[in-house]
Amino acid sequence: MTQQDTYGPFEVDQQIVAKCRYYVGQIGGRFYELLGKERKITGVRCETCDKVYWPPRSTCGRCFSMLGEKDLVVIGPEGTLETFTRIAYEEPVHPKKGPLIYGVIRLDGAGSGMAHLIGGVDYDALKIGMRMRPVFNRDPKGTMLDIDHFEPVG
Numbered sequence: 735m736t737q738q739d740t741y742g743p744f745e746v747d748q749q750i751v752a753k754c755r756y757y758v759g760q761i762g763g764r765f766y767e768l769l770g771k772e773r774k775i776t777g778v779r780c781e782t783c784d785k786v787y788w789p790p791r792s793t794c795g796r797c798f799s800m801l802g803e804k805d806l807v808v809i810g811p812e813g814t815l816e817t818f819t820r821i822a823y824e825e826p827v828h829p830k831k832g833p834l835i836y837g838v839i840r841l842d843g844a845g846s847g848m849a850h851l852i853g854g855v856d857y858d859a860l861k862i863g864m865r866m867r868p869v870f871n872r873d874p875k876g877t878m879l880d881i882d883h884f885e886p887v888g
């Protein structure tokens with residue numbers, strides 16, 4: 735079998751891994767500082783729309799108002815599990831070795847949920863609507879993984 739029998743003329747199986755570094759912005763920097771040093775999870779509230787974004791962002795996605803540190807609000811730390819899935823395979827983009835459970839957790843006071851790792855529980859025991867709490871990393875590094883994972887409350 736030749737390569738042409740296996741692949742079409744313009745198809746190549748390839749995996750691209752791109753490691754990058756970017757500036758998180760002033761509000762993002764404050765978010766990671768509060769998360770790592772004070773173990774506080776913050777969102778940013780648009781006063782016009784009364785929507786709280788988590789993680790914080792510098793522009794409201796609805797009305798395009800500029801948001802800043804004055805708009806930061808402490809949210810959570812507990813929240814509600816909105817959905818979840820199990821990842822059985824390993825990929826370089828995953829922050830930990832699999833199998834993994836990812837969930838979308840809407841923290842109390844946040845206007846939307848955000849995906850993060852779930853741990854300390856069997857997949858089959860998870861239920862949408864469960865109350866979740868963060869487990870903070872003992873060695874914060876200024877990343878979203880300063881929250882190591884979320885686990886069920888109680």
Ligand SMILES: [Zn+2]
Binds near residue numbers: 783784794795797
């Ligand atoms: Zn707004």
